[in-house]
Amino acid sequence: GDSVTQMEGPVTLSEExxxxxxxxxxxxxxxxxxxxxxxxxxxxQLLLKATKADDKGSNKGFEATYRKETTSFHLEKGxxxxxxxAVYFCALNSGxxxxxxxxxxxxxxxxP
Amino acid sequence: ETGxxxxxxxxxxxxxxxxxxRCSSQSGHNTVSWYQQALGQGPQFIFQYYREEENGRGxxxxxxxxxxxxxxxxxxxxxxxxLDDSALYLCASSLAQAQSSYEQYxxxxxxxxxx
Numbered sequence: 108g109d110s111v112t113q114m115e116g117p118v119t120l121s122e123e124x125x126x127x128x129x130x131x132x133x134x135x136x137x138x139x140x141x142x143x144x145x146x147x148x149x150x151x152q153l154l155l156k157a158t159k160a161d162d163k164g165s166n167k168g169f170e171a172t173y174r175k176e177t178t179s180f181h182l183e184k185g186x187x188x189x190x191x192x193a194v195y196f197c198a199l200n201s202g203x204x205x206x207x208x209x210x211x212x213x214x215x216x217x218x219p
Numbered sequence: 220e221t222g223x224x225x226x227x228x229x230x231x232x233x234x235x236x237x238x239x240x241r242c243s244s245q246s247g248h249n250t251v252s253w254y255q256q257a258l259g260q261g262p263q264f265i266f267q268y269y270r271e272e273e274n275g276r277g278x279x280x281x282x283x284x285x286x287x288x289x290x291x292x293x294x295x296x297x298x299x300x301x302l303d304d305s306a307l308y309l310c311a312s313s314l315a316q317a318q319s320s321y322e323q324y325x326x327x328x329x330x331x332x333x334x
Contacts, residue, residue, distance in 0.1 A: 209261035
């Protein structure tokens with residue numbers, strides 16, 4: 108079945124450091140891929156998405172490229188801020204049936 | 220444009236009791252999905268409603284049931300509560316269209332504690 112695997116956290120970085128959070132997936136067909144962010148005590152917010160191979164999603168300085176050959180959708184940011192501290196979830200949607208599969212989340216702590 | 224809202228924010232119930240959680244979808248959305256998020260885990264799909272009918276279900280027992288109303292708001296009902304039902308319950312709304320890519324918009328969740 109469809110699934111998403113994320114790198115385990117927590118990830119602790121200093122402000123302005125480079126961020127990579129790895130995400131790989133297993134899916135039948137051609138899924139859409141998403142990154143969601145969850146701040147403490149809140150629901151999930153869509154951060155970015157990509158709907159087909161080689162698409163790059165980007166938002167708020169975050170980027171992720173849909174790599175079909177490696178079944179990956181790694182999240183990157185060139186310079187993190189303290190305000191980026193949150194839990195990040197990678198997710199896929201296989202389409203047709205409106206169901207999302209989420210990874211287990213990666214907690215990011217950014218220190219000043 | 221009104222976002223997804225959920226009520227109540229927090230709830231404490233005793234094992235064996237029943238609970239109803241409510242969700243108002245984002246304006247213009249016709250599909251509601253419910254997720255269970257255990258502490259430290261990703262959301263797990265419970266079921267989805269489209270046009271007032273269940274449109275798919277995850278690996279949850281029948282004591283988890285739901286409703287969608289004509290205004291697209293939704294309820295999640297859980298009977299015979301168990302300790303393991305303690306979690307954050309998230310509602311997400313979306314607009315079902317012919318295209319394959321969907322965006323789901325999540326509410327803040329209801330934190331359920333079963334004692």
